[in-house]
Amino acid sequence: MQTRKKYIFLTFLASWLLLFFFGGDQLRRFAFFSGRKAEAQRNWPRWTDRALLKSFADPEELQRDGDPSLLSPRERRAAWLSVYRSSRCRMETCFDFSRCERHGFKVFTYPQERGQPVSETYGKILSSIEHSRYHTLNPEEACLFILSIDTLDRDHLSGQYIRDVDEKIRSFPLWNGGRNHLIFNLYSGTWPSYTGELGFDIGQAILAKASFDTKNFRPGFDVSIPLFSKDHPQRGGDRGWLYQDSVPPKKKYLLVFKGKRYLTGIGSGTRNALHHIHNGKDIISLTTCKHGKDWEKHKDVRCDRDNIDYERFDYQELLHNSTFCIVPRGRRLGSFRFLEALQAACIPVLLSDGWELPFAEAIDWGKAAVVGSERLLLQIPSTVRCIHPERVLAFQQQTQFLWDAYFSSVDKIVHTTLEIIKDRLSPHRSRSRFLWNTLPGGLLVLPDFSTHLGDFPFYYLQHGYSPSKKFTAFIRAVSQAESLSQPILRLIQAVSGSQYCAQIVVLWSCEKPPPPSRKWPQSAVPLTIIQGRRKLSNRFFPFEAIQTDAVLSLDEDTSLSTSEVDFAFLVWRSFPERIVGFPTQSHFWDPEQGRWGYTSKWTNELSIILTTAAFYHRYYHSLFTEYLPAGLQELVDGLAACEDILMNVLVAAVTKLPPIKVTQRKQHKEAVAQQAECRDGAAGTLPPGQQSPSAPHSASAKLKGTAGSRRFSQRQDCLNQLADWFGYMPLVSSQLRLDPVLFKDQVSVLRKKYPSLEK
């Protein structure tokens, strides 16, 4: 052993010396002698008279900027309209902004014509739009128009190709040369050239197309969308496959590819070379020429050997177990592989020169993919090997974020397209690139709420802001009593006693007018009364009166003490994007019934915080009211007690995190008698005291009375309907509760900041 080491060492030494003496000339160019080399470089000369050189432009000339051109700005813009058309369309020349001014961004879908076949995928796209908050049935108020003709597949050899599109659209009275129309397309052109040819004249319509070529792409006008399969879910969508963050990535393979090898035709340049980088160890690049009808005719010497290898590996297994995935162009520029890799957290290595990447107007692909060059295929292995593990980790997480934010369902793809177009309409009220590329993503950030990052709950840390140091107590009153009830008076007193309370807002959701202002208690903080509507969703309306980041949502019969409020608010400041509150409930999957179950029993877990006593960010009011489709709001208004579940579901869908429960004094005894309410039936949410300490499984039986059980089943119903709407169950469970540091510890009460919480 020792001798062998010695020899190895000697050989190494000798080769080192040899390298120095004979390869010195090459080495000299590397870092070794760089210090000396810098001196010897022939730099750009320091001219002796460089101080005398004239400026490139006379200052006056610069400021005057030539002569004011003869053409007036208005005339110039008018002239553009006729010059920059069809292939040179831009928003300012081919889009009629005035249509969007009066009614805002409304989208009209042409009514379905009988006998007009629509593919499943196009059906999903149309349904996404029809369910969105932008949809309108009135073409008069529309800003954007979507055809009912299926234009997704424009390969005229395909079965879904629709003929005579030109004639059809020209017969539409609303067509107007394609102005303000949005056309979706997934496949264009056909064998052998697969050009961007659509087979009809789109005129001035915006094209949202997969596999967009930068050559035909009209920047700032068209939208590049990803290619997705017909099985792509309508909404919700599967989550990404990344379950753990490990450094270095513990994957079996570094780089994989499995797919067709084209022997001839467009795209064969890259596909025919992919097998070169296969090393059988950490780089697996498998190709097969077994595709098409007459593959055997073109087959070359590799084919048979390749086909054997090809069968040995499972594509799904490769996807799951590789750090990087090659996404080469197919016949067209984009491929299904792109989304597959993105979902699998297998960092896409793109080999598709000239591909305008999906949503590149918004998405910074450099953070989630390696954009390679087809010409440098052979460098790819060394390139990806050199990517630092930390960066790999960031890439993997970004793929998951992007997948989940923009790609995992047809809804998301369509909405991203719409939002990108909407952002162009008023550049000053649009999302910055930062917003698009940071959690929770552009769709969940409403520029109409604010364009300032500090107004959202998501970016405090990234931008060094902190949430406001005060909160607004927002109390909903529904009681019918002539005078103010005791609980609400006590509540106002307790809340206004908090040093962090900036204002109290009372939402008076009762038909009777609120008591005159002299009847309200005097408090240290301003008190505002808003006359609300009776709709349940009204509680989460973004009232202008709420002026702090934090909202403490309360019901009039909630019972809280000042120190509970203080402590909960401080906790919220640590978790400003979550709901932080007191009474909790939880959801669970009921395998017997095959549906989601809901329980208000005491359990070891929690996933819902009642908004009868909870802190959350004021932005969630806007998100609830503006972001959720009208259908969902109707659903909530129809059910008696669903709005707080929806709020929890919404926040969980945004953050992907559970809410936070903070400690609360025990108060079963205090349970307030159900108030006489101005709404019929079971209204108002369950007071905290109604939770009874019994085993979870005897659930509904013990609930008092029919009203209680009806309410319970409605909430369960609500939960299941929401899961349906969202396409998945966004709620996340938590097993913890946050208590003050010295909570119930056996130390002197004098030491404790919140002794009253322990009573």
Place this chain on the structure above:
Amino acid sequence: IMCASAKYNTRGPALIPRMKTKHRIYYITLFSIVLLGLIATGMFQFWPHSIESSSDWTVEKRSVHDVPVVKLPADSPIPERGDLSCRMHTCFDVYRCGFNPKNKIKVYIYSLKKYVDEYGTLVSNTISREYNELLTAISDSEFYTDDVNRACLFVPSIDVLNQNTLRIKETAQALAQLSRWDRGTNHLLFNMLPGGPPDYNTALDVPRDRALLAGGGFSTWTYRQGYDVSIPVYSPLSGEVDLPERGPGPRRYFILSSQMALHPEYRLELEALQAENGESVLILDKCTNLSDGVPAVRKRCYKNQVFDYPQVLQESTFCVVLRGARLGQAVLSDVLQAGCVPVIIADSYILPFSEVLDWKRASVVIPEEKMPEMYSILQSIPQRQIEEMQRQARWFWEAYFRSMKAIALATLQIINDRIYPYAAISYEEWNDPPAVKWSSVSNPLFLPLIPPQSQGFTAVVLTYDRVESLFRVITEVSKVPSLSKLLVVWNNQNKNPPEDSLWPKIRVPLKVVRTAENKLSNRFFPYDEIETEAVLAIDDDIIMLTSDELQFGYEVWREFPDRLVGYPGRLHLWDHEMNKWKYESEWTNEVSMVLTGAAFYHKYFNYLYTYKMPGDIKNWVDAHMNCEDIAMNFLVANVTGKSVIKVTPRKKFKCPECTAIDGLSLDQTHMVERSECINKFASVFGTMPLKVVEHRADPVLYKDDFPEKLKSFPNIGSL
């Protein structure tokens, strides 16, 4: 091929065998030979080359007028016009750039020549001051190469910054005869003032075939996205006038327009705005009655009032930048310098460096049609955002507009990023001003993932020689359901770990790693053996934690995988008398640190601790044999910006009855040392990253009036 960047050592601290004396002599001899060889090589390399290259040095001191003259025959070839379909993959030869470990392109600059036509008339001015500065900047940069054969990008020394100073056809001919022209492939031209009267094209009119154009004033129709680079129009005032940065706060005017040659139509619209909104809008024009000797470019007038330009720009919140004959305006640079938020009204204009800069954060773009609504649009922007835009505007100027050097380097960096996209500069680096870079955190574990419970955690026990206690810890920890592996880090080099048969038999794998040196940092090394994300660092004397307590700690960590989750909490305080930080171990209502005697954290932080710990903290900790836990708390808080999570009531690790053995004095020195650590680390980090919170995590039903047997974690331990 060697990677320059990836030096991630996956092995543990290497075992260094003691060499035998015989071998030592042998190795020393070998080493001397290598050393001699190196010196000889160095000498050999140094001598001949320096003589050879010194011959070029004599030409250094020259005047621009002494450069060689090149006569262009009238029939010399003219390049094709610019190809609008050019993209990097079609018109750029990447093979010239090659794969290099530094991921830097090499740029060659042609030497300066004077071009004349057949009649001896100059084709253009030899070189402008700005272009000379630009070329000097490139040649001083890391991108530069003097070897034309190794170059990836070629920059002609023919100055085309201002199209009006040159003859188009002849300049094109001059370009075409450059030695490596080859249809302009990989050639980069800089132009700031394109077009000429009357229609002012938005890109340089000089035929240039495939050459890349770094141009000021592109429109969306002439800009080849991903190929050309949009650059600013340099304002010479940048170098002349020093405008100190103004802090945020209200300014005298809300909207200001300072441009002199506005089209009357625009001016009418601006005046209408002024009439509507009064004194908050100021529309300036050139001065008509200036006394002699006052440079007109430095004054602006409104009626009879005279204002200094560009100083007046600092008096306004928003400054209008309207298109003139050209789209790109030098005034943009002045406006940014003044920290005034530009309101850009120039339809179809491609903003400077728009490929990388997020202009929405520094400017407001308003379509020309919407000029009448400008006031209300600007009014709707929140004040806090305006302040940020002002800061951002100033930062853009400082970083990318300030000098020709800044412009040149940003341009080359953009091209570099396209060629080596995997090594590209990030959005944050391009866009975040230093203040944001400083105060913000970018959490490396930013994705909200709740790791699956099934993964479990790896307990890492650092031990020296307390075998008995160690075995008890192992036995205790092995009872925790989610433990998936136990790793003992044997930090004693003088003693071998006990034989395999003596170790407690436990249900999960138990591995022993031996270390090369008795260092505290060994406990935070990212051992390959740690296969789970969660690590439980545990001392070899922590036997008081219950199984429920540990399991609950793991569950809490799963909900907060990017934080330190520990048991006893500690606090840092500002000592007003001493004016420094103090370590606090009293039982307070607040925590800012947790002890790592038993704490859960993500394995990634081991990696950070070992390879990315700032300054000399790691060595310092090893030398002092203390404070590794404080260092870990600092590190995690600094990188995530988040607080620790203290779980359960546990306040200390020592059992309550066995205190006061070491005595008070020892306790006090301990406190002093710990305080010193905090001060030392705070100075190395340059900030105090620790976050103080008042909460701890307990099980949902902790101390609730509820049957204990139904609780998930009934035995959560004591103080």
